[in-house]
Amino acid sequence: MNRAVWFAAGTGVGVYAVVRARRLAEALTPDGARDRLAGLRHGARLMAEEFASSAAERDAELRERLGLVPHGVPELTPGAAGSGLPGTIAAPEHPDQHPHPRRPGADDRATQEGTS
Structure with missing residues (x-):
């Protein structure tokens, strides 16, 4: 039984190492780099949109509290x-x-x- 446990553990570590090596190799290819850059751009765009909507929401709250019209005049x-x-x-x-x-x-x- 002791050998079976060590065999299963070794197989699991080997599979994990192969998956990690394959991901690293794919990340270093031009297609992988392009995918990562596209993901970064998408994340930055989502963050900018979220920031803009939060700023507009806060602006509207402040204008309402101060009794200003929507356009600030x-x-x-x-x-x-x-x-x-x-x-x-x-x-x-x-x-x-x-x-x-x-x-x-x-x-x-x-x-x-x-x-x-």
Whole structure:
């Protein structure tokens, strides 16, 4: 019985060594190298796609928490300045009232002189 156990163990080790040697030999051929490179490219592409989707998901979560519109431009809602929402401004109370009054500048002087 002792010889049968050692024979089975030797056969198992021999089979394992042959399989490993065959895999190594195939990895060193041009086709094997091409397959490994294709696998690396595929893995890198999957990782980049996963990263992009996770970043977009996190971006959407942050925009929702901060009250921003999906494209990152804050909403400018007339009359909502007191609402406490980010990115809101109040509309002028009178149509002629402008929040930033114009001061006469070079453009106004050129118009007054008749040159443009």
